[in-house]
Amino acid sequence: MPRPSQVAPRRAQLIRALERVMAQQGYEAASIREIAQAAGLAPGLVHHYFPDKESLLVALTADLGARWLARLDEAEALAPEARLRRLIELHLSVDEARPEELGCWLQIIAEAARRPSVGVVWGEVVAGLRGRHVSALAALAASRGRAIDAEAGAAALLALVYGALTLGPSAGGPPGYAAAAAWSLVEGLLAAAPRPDGPSQAAG
């Protein structure tokens, strides 16, 4: 009986280790030796499971993205309004619930700007986030009988939430300002949208 492959668990170990080290020190400062130590492995093993350091970062990006999207998908089954609220909430809670994750994302974005391999995966993650927002927003609009530009609305919503996360406390708003503003934005978009099957709101 062949020994079971060590590839999957070892790769996961190393990805977790990079996540921990990178959140604290950034990608460049996270040395292979440190990552290996954080994973409890010998330094040489890192290159046994990943061809180079950058591909480990790509794997982490994909992994963090997949986890994020999976979390958002828990909201899929909710009713339209609750679903969108939950989406916003799940995003905004990252900085409290998973500060390491947020720290990683900041580093990943900086690296994505210069490393195509990272940029591609980061772009796919954002596309996934955007897709969730578009469909949730469209569902909500449909439930209220409104026709909105869900692409534009979702982009703005994502930008607001993402900006609030990225700026963190520097933005300076009162607690919960971002969720409130996000919802104001949603309501504003819906209010401004015409009823496809009747007179417009402005005329109502």
Added chain:
Amino acid sequence: MPRPSQVAPRRAQLIRALERVMAQQGYEAASIREIAQAAGLAPGLVHHYFPDKESLLVALTADLGARWLARLDEAEALAPEARLRRLIELHLSVDEARPEELGCWLQIIAEAARRPSVGVVWGEVVAGLRGRHVSALAALAASRGRAIDAEAGAAALLALVYGALTLGPSAGGPPGYAAAAAWSLVEGLLAAAPRPDGPSQAAG
């Protein structure tokens, strides 16, 4: 007559050089040698004018921030609505008008998360941005006879604009979506605010 001090121009030269190099390669990859070369100076000079590399980054952060704030201040004299529109516009045009600057900011944010000296200056820059938004928003509200929570509104506005910049085309909205949504948000906030000296919102 003593030779006039070269300190200020030399420091400015080096700050500009770091800006150019960092926008392309990131902070860690911008070597002292390369920065000096981009500035047309000998490598050893860098440490004459800055104690170390990090302090050069701090100086660049402060310089970029000051330039940004100065640009925003050109809008100060405008009428309230035009002023706020201009503020939003000036922010969102950074990615087209000064792509290098945007690239630098992404790097600075990532470094700010791990280097207190950078974080402090970055925080001050954001505070400055926030202040401009708060006062412009308050002025607009006053001109319309509305009482709004300008702190929260400005934070949300800043987050939206900043998120749109950071996400860039990944956000996926149609061209100009961010400016439109930012203005929707402003209008939404104003519409939701009570008239302190008149009838309630519901009747407005």
Added chain:
Amino acid sequence: MPRPSQVAPRRAQLIRALERVMAQQGYEAASIREIAQAAGLAPGLVHHYFPDKESLLVALTADLGARWLARLDEAEALAPEARLRRLIELHLSVDEARPEELGCWLQIIAEAARRPSVGVVWGEVVAGLRGRHVSALAALAASRGRAIDAEAGAAALLALVYGALTLGPSAGGPPGYAAAAAWSLVEGLLAAAPRPDGPSQAAG
């Protein structure tokens, strides 16, 4: 019935693999992993059949040498003059007929200078080559009734042929210069040799 030993074919496989890889990349750059892959075997197997990398090189040296000597022995049955001509021709054709082999030899000679274990085997190969030349030269001399110093003559002949191979096209002579010169040397040596049982050279 016990499974027949795999030792000999496996070793041969690995020796062939080292030959292929080394001809292209040199000995140091030929990694165990690459050699194993070229042989279609698992990396760990290399150390089952050879205690270390150097002993694999020694085995290759011995194997290449044995093949070379075996090829020369095909000339043994020829008449004296044809035999020596064939010897020279077989040597000089290595760079066209087996460029990989020539590439290996250059690497082996460099390693032989620093690795006693390789040097010994390389010395034995040269001794074998020399022996063939000595006996062929002696046979030719005998057939012509001349007494020559076959040791010195064979050494010079070997040096010429070997130098021509090693220098390759760098030497810059016209095509076939080496074979022609080698034969001139042979004739010169024979012409200069006394007839032990006849009139002196001057009268020959």
Added chain:
Amino acid sequence: MPRPSQVAPRRAQLIRALERVMAQQGYEAASIREIAQAAGLAPGLVHHYFPDKESLLVALTADLGARWLARLDEAEALAPEARLRRLIELHLSVDEARPEELGCWLQIIAEAARRPSVGVVWGEVVAGLRGRHVSALAALAASRGRAIDAEAGAAALLALVYGALTLGPSAGGPPGYAAAAAWSLVEGLLAAAPRPDGPSQAAG
């Protein structure tokens, strides 16, 4: 007064160090740290004066070649026969007079086969050696009133001498066999050449 450039002496120091280390251990095994230590310099300095290890090898190849050719040029002023004898003698004495140099050449040839940058310089050195032999041989032929193919003759002479050097004692000839054979080859070539202005030797 500017400090005199350290480039030339430091580069020379490092080239000498590589020569010493490489003669004993070969190129791959000569680590940058070891080379630096042999030169009495800090390891980091090696890359201050040479962009990489290979360019140091190229510099050594050029330097060894230049020294070799310069030594041969000391024979230029001699009378034709003495000049050619001296050329042969200078070559063959390398293994006794400068064993390190010979060791280096063996390594360089092996590297030249796989590193184009080394191959080019090595080719130029051989071309220089060849040129000296061609002109010396032509001068000798002229002084004797013979017309020979100096290109072919020089190539063969070079091959013989070079092969004898490369094989070293493995060739197995008696002491001095190579010089004697080289001279036999020269005399043979001259004897076989026609007198351009008179009846051929064979008919004389």
Added chain:
DNA sequence: GATGAATGAGCGTTCATTCAT
């Protein structure tokens, strides 16, 4: 002030070798 030589720690990566399975 200005230069670039000098330092040595540390980087990502490769590798021969060992060994549990």
Added chain:
DNA sequence: CATGAATGAACGCTCATTCAT
């Protein structure tokens, strides 16, 4: 026998920083 995971030393190279000139 066979596998490939595991080890850790060593490699070429980069770099911020220092300092004699």
